[in-house]
Amino acid sequence: MTRLVASDKGVRGIDVQTPNGTHSYNTDRKGIINVENPKHVAQMKSEGFFEASLMGPTTNGSVIGYTCIECGFGSFFRKCGRCGTENKDTLRDGEI
Numbered sequence: 001m002t003r004l005v006a007s008d009k010g011v012r013g014i015d016v017q018t019p020n021g022t023h024s025y026n027t028d029r030k031g032i033i034n035v036e037n038p039k040h041v042a043q044m045k046s047e048g049f050f051e052a053s054l055m056g057p058t059t060n061g062s063v064i065g066y067t068c069i070e071c072g073f074g075s076f077f078r079k080c081g082r083c084g085t086e087n088k089d090t091l092r093d094g095e096i
Contacts, residue, residue: 002041003052004033014047016040
């Protein structure tokens with residue numbers, strides 16, 4: 001499942017084109033849309049949506065968190081919450 005956020009706080013939902021018509025996605029109270037279909041994710045990203053990172057910077061180059069070596073998902077945990085791969089980075093000062 002991918003969690004997406006619109007670039008504008010006023011967006012409350014989006015309709016995605018499917019072979020059978022449209023599929024509606026609505027935001028939750030935090031403004032996040034949970035999407036399971038990868039094709040819908042691609043369509044939404046092309047419309048300006050981006051993946052949610054609720055815990056601050058977790059991308060490559062940041063000092064905080066880890067980036068999954070398989071799927072690129074950012075997290076504060078070594079084990080990826082999306083695909084389950086465990087990051088084997090060396091421990092930093094203060095880590096167990």
